[in-house]
Amino acid sequence: MxxxxxxxxxxxxxxxxxxxxxxxxxxxxxxxxAETHCNIIDDSARPTVSPGDTGDAVRQVQCLINQYSKYSYWVEVDGGYGPQTLEGVHWVQTCNATTGGADGIVGPSTWSALYAPKTACALSS
Incomplete structure (x- = not known):
């Protein structure tokens, strides 16, 4: 017992x-x-995020990539924009044909894709 x-x-x-x-x-x-809404920064706060950046905006991007991909493409939410995050951003940019192409820079077009991705782009789990 x-x-x-x-x-x-x-x-x-x-x-x-x-x-x-x-x-x-x-x-x-x-x-x-991470399945809940990504609320690390306000949804309306969308600063430009680039490789090498750190902080809450990067965490928001990472969280949204995870939410977007339904966890088939998982990125560590650590606040550091490294190679894994770059690969995830490239995937989002390529699938959504964002303005500027797959340049790895999270600007207005990429933020829009992260918040409202094409249904066909979301990976199944």
Whole structure:
């Protein structure tokens, strides 16, 4: 009985940690947490974001890429615009034929695509 109680406590404790976002490493766990609306910055705040940038606007881009792709294309939401984010931005820009092409710069056209992507562009999970 004692072993079963300990096992149950371990399973429940892990579930609580995963729900709180304290267990990381698996994209599916992070993706589930990101399923809610990306509200890192106000939706109307859309500064130009470029490779090498850091901060909340980059986190918003990363979150929107994850939301947009339905988690088939997962990007770490870490606030650093590195190679993984660049690849995700290129994917969004190419699929939506944004103004300026796939230049990796998140300007007005790319922000619009992130907030209102073409249905055909969203990847299935």
């Amino acid at each position: 004692r072993t079963r109680t300990h096992r149950l406590a371990l399973v429940c404790g892990t579930a609580v940690l995963a729900t709180a976002g304290l267990v990381t490493g698996a994209p599916a766990a992070s993706a589930a947490a």
